[in-house]
Amino acid sequence: MSTETRAADAALDLKGLDSVRAxxxxxxxxLIAAYGSVFYHFIDVTGEPLVFLVLGAATLGAGTLLARSLRLRWAAVVAVGLLATGLGLYIVSLPRQPPLVPLLTDAVALMTGRSLLQVTNVDLWVLGVAPGPLFLTWYLAVRRRYVGGVLAGGATLGFLVLTGDASNVTTLLGVVGGIVAVAVGDMDRRGDSLRAAEPLAVLLAALILLSAIAPVVPAGPSRTADTWSSFQTGGPGGSVEANLVEADSQLGIAGNLSLSPAVRFRVESDAESYWQVGSYDRYTGDGWIRTGSSYSYNGRIRGPPGQSRAVSQTVTAIDEISVLPAAWKPVEVSGSVSDRARVTDLDGLELDGSLASGERYSVTSRVPVASARDLRSAGTDYPSAVAERFTRLPSSTPDRVAERTERITARADNPYATARVVERWLENNKNYSLDVERPRGNTADEFLFEMDAGYCTYFATTMATMLRTQDIPARMAVGYTSGERVAEDEWVVRGYDAHAWVEVYFPEVGWVRFDPTPAGPRQAAEQGELTEARESNRTDVDTNETGSGDWTPTPTATPAPLTPRAEQPVQEAPGQVTVPDRITRPGGGPTGDVDTSNITVTRPPTNAPGGGDADEGDDGAAGPLDGRPPTRAEATLATIVLVGAVVALRRTGVTGRIYRAVWLRYQPTKDPETDAERAFDRLEYVLAERHRPRRPEETPRQYLASIGADERAAQVAAVRERAKYAGRVTREEADEAVDLVDDMVGWRGA
Incomplete structure (x- = not known):
């Protein structure tokens, strides 16, 4: 047997696993749990977690078994082979085989902050990549090569930090695990006892507490569900606009947000519409991701699959903006931005750079034209790519979401009717409020069952999720509502017009807009912000055209994108009260004034986080003391802090002094003999502190006489003698002895 084999056998003596090695x-x-939890989250969002768990268990088992017989260099070959094979299978699974340059470009993008959740087939990527580092990390650990194991696992976790998918909490958990493995592993090789690790426990506790005050890990915006992160809380600002429009390819669910009345841009258009900025296809449970990449605009974007009409728009930036709002579906872009425009994988427009104040561009959109009858009869023959991409939900989505949706839509017999019922049910059964607490779990589930109110992000997320439980393709769209109409073909759009809605796919029609957010309360909140801004004499909330009263439209025969709401039959849910049809949205039904006199809108307090404008306020991030149950990662770190604190207190003698103080001042009742004996022990402790300890050769009576103890001490000693030597003492005598010692201790202020 070779030396290396004998060393491996010794390392694999798991039956005799001591506490240090454990x-x-x-x-x-x-460390494995840290990066494994990120991988698990990816699979939960996009695939079947059980497959990942079985694969992970098999990999760990293989690492344990092969550590006995496989040499280190061959183990490295196996790990690299697993990684290369997994990546190769992932590349083969792609619908189009990209050449080397795009692959390298994507790899660089990932390592500079692009979330892996933006990868279309991230579930296959995880299943292909995870086994290699997992095998090598555990194999090296079993062979007592702790430093090597930490390097292998740390490299994996570091990659996830670079992509921004590993949160501060998750990363800190991995760092703590790596430190423990290296430091305690060194003690394992030296044969030290676990007691030698006590200073390490104190150090780790201090590190965790310090990181809670000022994060020590320079991670990017985190996107996992177990963290306090800017992704989770919705971006850099405290306004709805910052949360939605500045979200880029990742949209988080925020808590308290405010509205900004500042004017952003002007639109001259053939028709009133929502001005879309982007859409999202992947729901993560606590946010949205736009998968895929973007490409430079090449002069034309394909139109919707069915009948459509052209809508021309010219947008003029009033304030600097970094987006390209346009009616869905844009097909042509012209003007100064055409060479800077990009097209997302979902056919939305993006902009390299920003538009300066006064800069203009033009867009031609092809707006789907379909009646309610067309949509009811559209059927469910969805393209396979659409059905696969836009009906996925995290596997952790509670079943009760689907059950509630099925109950609400029981009388709907087609996808359009289902969408209309869900839309109206949310409008009628949930209130509008900007003052909300961000959910810790699945947003749609908590909004549906635990929350009474929310704003557009909550309504749209919940509706899209409910439809997906019924296998109806739906996605989240963001942008701006039409804004203030100042002329027949002109609208002024403010920051508070930023909005989120739902788009539902219909065969031979394309994506159709639905908006479950109650229009009346939202508009009341916006009007309140504008009134306050004008009273404060803000100069950025009006243009020469605004503020002069409502513009009265002239009747026109221009067809609407969809049949007006008044002509759309609605299947009501049991117990539902229908909202009057005059509370409608621009472009979605007949134009009419909204009566807001009896509407109450809840807004965040002015001194609350998120109460400012887009560049003010807090992101509303949940912290460890926000009253919510901690995640598993947080609970693990808290346990380490607790252990470190206890060790620190014990090493400084604090725990002993605390225990002695409690023992001295509190004596629980048991039987008379035991109570008398303990009362005398307490008496001796008090007298030793005030005079001197009793010498071994001294009897209790001699000791009390030599120090001149008073009658109370003599009486306690006498009760103890009767209990110890006569074997009998009454309950009253024992209680009296306890009371006398309490007096001497000062328990009663004596």
Whole structure:
């Protein structure tokens, strides 16, 4: 047997696993759990977690078994082979085989902050990539190569930090695990006892507490569900506009937000519409991701699959903006931005750079034209790519979401009717409010069952999720509502017009807009912000055209994108009260004034986080003391802090002093003999502190006489003598002895 084999056998003596080695392997386990939790989240969002768990268990088992017989260099070959094979299978699974340059470009993008959740087939990527580093990390740990195991696992976690998918909490958990594995593993090799690790426990507790005050890990915006992150809380600002429009390819669910009345741009258009900025296809449970990449605009974008009409728009930036709002579906862009425009994988427009104040561009859109009858009869023959991409939900989505949706839509017999019922049910059963607490779990589930109110992000997320449970393709869209109409073909759009809605796919029609957010309360909140801004004499909330009263439209025969709401039959849910049809949205039904006199809108307090404008306020991030149950990662870190604190207190003698103080001042009742004996022990402790300890050769009576103890001490000693030597003492005598010692201790202020 070779030396290396004998060393491996010794390393694999798992039956005789001592506490030191168990802690070192536990550190490796924490590191694996850190990056494994990120991988698990990816699979939960896009695939079947059970497959990942089985694959992970098989990989760990293989690492344990092969550590006995496989040499280190061959283990490295196996790990690299697993990684190369997995990546190769992933590339083969792609619908189009990209050449080397795009692959390298994507790799660089990932390492500079692009989330892996933007990868279309991220579930296959994880299943292909995870086994290699997992095998090598555990194999090295089992062979007591803790430093190597930490390097392998740390490299994996570091990659996820670069993509921004590993949160501060998750990363910190991995760092703590790596430190434990290296430090305790070194003690394992030296044969030290676990007691030698006590200073390490104190150090780790201090590190975790420090990171809670000022994060020590320079991670990007985090996107996993177990963290306090800007992704989770919705971006850099405290306004709805910052949360939605500045979200780029990742949209988080925020807590309290405010409205900004500042004017952003002007639109001259053939028709009133929502001005879309982007859409999102992948729901993560606590946010949205736009998968795929974008490409430079090449002069034309394909139109919708069915009948459509052209809508021309010219947008003029009033304030600097970094987006290209346009009616859905844009097909042509002209003007100064045409060479800077990009097209997303979902056919939305993006802009390299920003538009300066006064800069203009023009867009031609092809707006789908379909009646309610057309949509009811559209059927469910969805393109396979659409059905696969836009009906996916995280596997952790509670079943009760689908059950509630099925109950609400029981009388709907086609996707259009289902969408209309869900839209109206949310409008009628949930209130509008900007003052909300961001959910910790699945947003749609919590809004549907636990929350009474929310704003557009909550309504749209919940509706899209409910439709997806019924296998109806739906996605989240963001942008601006039409804004203030100042002429027959002109609208002024403010920051508070930023909005989120739902788009539902219909065969041979394309994406059709639905908006479940109650229009009346939202408009009341916007009008309140504008009134306050004008009273404060803000100069950025009006243009020469605005503020002069409502513009009265002239009747026109221009067809609407969809049949007006008044002509659309609605299947009501049981117990539902229909909203009057005069509370409608621009472009979605007949134009009419909204009566807001009896509407109450809840807004965040002015001194609350998120109460400012887009560049003010807090992101509303949930912290460890926000009253919500901690995640598993947070609970693990808290446990480490608790252990470190206890060790620190014990090493400084604080725990002993606390225990002695409690023991001295509190004596629970048991039987008379035991109570009398303990009362005398307490008496001796008090007298030793005030005079001197009793010498071994001294009897209790001699000791009390030599120090001149008073009658109370003599009486306690006498009760103890009767209990110890006569074997009998009454309950009253024992209680009296306890009371006398309490007096001497000062328990009663004596």
């Amino acid at each position: 802690v070192a392997l536990g550190g490796i386990g924490l």
